[in-house]
Amino acid sequence: MGDIDVFRIDPNEAGEWTVRTTGNVDVICRLLDADGNELDANDDGGLGLNCSISRVLAVGSAYYFEVGGFNNTRTGAYEVELIAPGEDPNADLHGDDRASASPLNAVGEPMAAAIEESGDIDYFSMTANAAGRWQVESSGNLDVVCSLEDAEGALLATNDDGGVGSNCLVAHELEVGQQVFIKIRAFSAFATGSYSFTVTSP
Ligand SMILES: [Ca+2]
Ligand SMILES: [Ca+2]
Ligand SMILES: [Ca+2]
Ligand SMILES: [Ca+2]
Structure with a gap:
């Protein structure tokens, strides 16, 4: 190694x-x-x-x-x-809806996650600290679809294969202080696997 x-x-x-x-x-x-x-x-x-x-x-x-x-x-x-002993190793780490979204760790750095079971959806929340065009791009071998939703759940942008290979790439204008949700799912309803995504500020 x-x-x-x-x-x-x-x-x-x-x-x-x-x-x-x-x-x-x-x-x-x-x-x-x-x-x-x-x-x-x-x-x-x-x-x-x-x-x-x-x-x-x-x-x-x-x-x-x-x-x-x-x-x-x-x-x-x-x-x-x-x-830990007794914990479910197949547990889903990121909530399937906005109410149980995980806060985004860092802007500009890849965040690793997984579609642990068929039909899993992962939600992440973030608040824009700058006005302008923000971007979310996935990486990895899993064919994922990503979407941006506002705090009320209205769809702002969605994309399937705009990134490298079958990865997604969405971009959207945000205001300072605007809260948005990143929604990531597998393109196939039956697919599982790991993926990463990176949020880029304007
Ligand atoms: Ca290995
Ligand atoms: Ca998951
Ligand atoms: Ca999930
Ligand atoms: Ca895709």
Whole structure:
């Protein structure tokens, strides 16, 4: 592995934990104990080319989750998810409607997410801090459709394949302080997989 990121895990309960990546990067991962011994390794056990490791962990011990690029190549964004014992590993991380939308993390940086099950819709909310033409563009191999809705749910813009490949690209004029919702779904009602999207300010 070339560039490696290491994440420390301190379990707060004993049982089977799942640690995995999301995004559209082909990563490989390893789980190490506090002494650096490898407990498990995985390449594509998650969605798409993401890795996933499930393992019974003990309270009071530190563990390390290593993420590297497959074949030493890794470009793009991924996120690490830690799922506690008893939590549903297939749970949908971003709400299916405006009321349960996730706040956008950052403007100008890719956000990794997934269509975990057929028909899933992911909503994200953001407030424009500048007036002008804002843009939302997806990346990855999943054919997604993206839309912009205003605070009342009126459709402002929608697009299917305006980006690279079958990725979406929407652009719309926003006012300062205007709240909008980004809605992302798979083009196919049956498709699942991970995707990323980037919001660009004027
Ligand atoms: Ca992989
Ligand atoms: Ca989702
Ligand atoms: Ca969702
Ligand atoms: Ca598309």
